[in-house]
Amino acid sequence: MPVCSAVLLELTAAERHRLKKMAYGHKTPHQARQRATIVLLAARGRSNARIAAETHLHVDTVRRWRGRFAAGRVPALADRKRSGRPPTFTTLQIAQVKALACQLPTETGVPLSRWSCPELAAELTARGITDSISASTVRRWLAQDALKPWQYRSWIFITDPDFRAKAQRVLDLYARTWQGEPLGTDEYVISADEKTSIQARCRCHPTLPPGRARAMRVNHTYGRGGALAYLAACGVHAAQVSGRCEPTTGIDPFMSLVTQVMSQEPYASAKRVFWVVDNGSSHRGRKAADRLSAAFPNAILVHTPVHASWLNQIEIFFSVVQRKVVSPSDFTDLAQVGDRLRAFEDRYNATAQPFQWRFTTSDLDDLLARLDRHTLADRHQESSAALAA
Structure with a gap:
């Protein structure tokens, strides 16, 4: 049977620049560096066998990435999406974790001043929201919305009428x-x-x-x-x-x-x-x-x-x-x-x-307007709580 000839590659200046950054970058992942090197050598007209010998890779690997680049250019060098393992936790459980983190522990009957990730993980298990969960998983979920319940900032009401x-x-x-x-x-x-x-x-x-x-x-x-x-x-x-x-x-x-x-x-x-x-x-x-x-x-x-x-x-x-x-x-x-x-x-x-x-009178007006909105929201919440009682 005749052997298929290697795909000829021609690079644009932008593609060549990007591939060189991938191939020689100190922070580039090893696999991405290998794939970029394969394409650069192929663009120089080298055969798959010679590229395999120079890069110490199997010739089938060289052929696969050469063909993928020819079909999809630089984006095709990335890993394709895989199905992977099915998720352990549902989106509802993740939402419940974030909702609990946005509540004060004392409001939920827990004798703590602030939540920490281990405390949140233990509370989720105690409430039956999850069977078991690690503190690192809770921290990763909270990081998606930049939630850090273990931190706090102080503030003060404006009391000066003028x-x-x-x-x-x-x-x-x-x-x-x-x-x-x-x-x-x-x-x-x-x-x-x-x-x-x-x-x-x-x-x-x-x-x-x-x-x-x-x-x-x-x-x-x-x-x-x-x-x-x-x-x-x-x-x-x-x-x-x-x-x-x-x-x-x-x-x-x-x-x-x-x-x-x-x-x-x-x-x-x-x-x-x-x-x-x-x-x-x-x-x-x-x-x-x-x-x-x-x-x-x-x-x-x-x-x-x-x-x-x-x-x-x-x-x-x-x-x-x-x-x-x-x-x-x-x-x-x-x-x-x-x-x-x-x-x-x-x-x-x-x-x-x-x-x-840099704080100008316009910034002052924005600050006062924002504080007024918070004050009205707090008063509405207090009045609702009084009616409920």
Whole structure:
């Protein structure tokens, strides 16, 4: 019988590029690499027997993948769908698992604060939903809908009746606007606050630097060397920070910070300087605003809404301080803490850039609308529960 000649293959530039990536890619599966190599060699006009010898594959394997590519091109190199083993669990059981994961354990009578995959697997078996199931199977099903019932995030209701108006004032200042008018070149915005209780923890054994296959090691046992407060004010658009260390927070330490900043240029001769602060006891209410304007007539105190310190940009700087200076705390005494903070302040100011603040008034409106929808849904649920009772 005559032997069938090998199928002649001609590749486009795109196919050749894709096949080369498959054949030489470090993360390409071994079988896909072999199939791409077969096609590339066949496109060079080599016979099936020669390709089999070079790739150490059976000639029937070379013939099969050469023919499949000729019929279906690159997509044909993938494995065909197989029937496989019939599913062990039904779609209804999978839906019941996800529904249980979306309920609080206490609502179902289980004395747990949060579900874990092993606990969910045990509960499913106890309820008779499944005969037996592994925690890894439950985790795989939950991952399909990005469900992680073992995690939680905290949140807080908006209690300030003037939340939007106060938040908009702050956001407008970040955009260099006040009461609908753009700020002048001699008007500035400052974000200020206190970082309390920075402790001087003297480790009982020296901290070890990182080494080969070893992270930095900090001894767990320490001696307490006291704590101090770090007060800082940051020019929102100039990104320059001025800070000071005090034994504690209060009106006098905060006014000392204000005096330190306002006695320097360009703030001393500025037309207006807006101080954005939260509602801490050191600068709360109308009395604090009057006290600031009495000491410095060109200074205007602007409060963020209650429970909205996240609108104060100085909190971003404090998070940088926490990551790069304070943690892990290993200081011999409070003097070393103060020296480190002042040195970092100089280092930060040398290369600082304004924060890229992206939360605008439009985002604020979207946030409030979303919270209103949640509030209405909660009230409807409470009223339904009351009627049912």
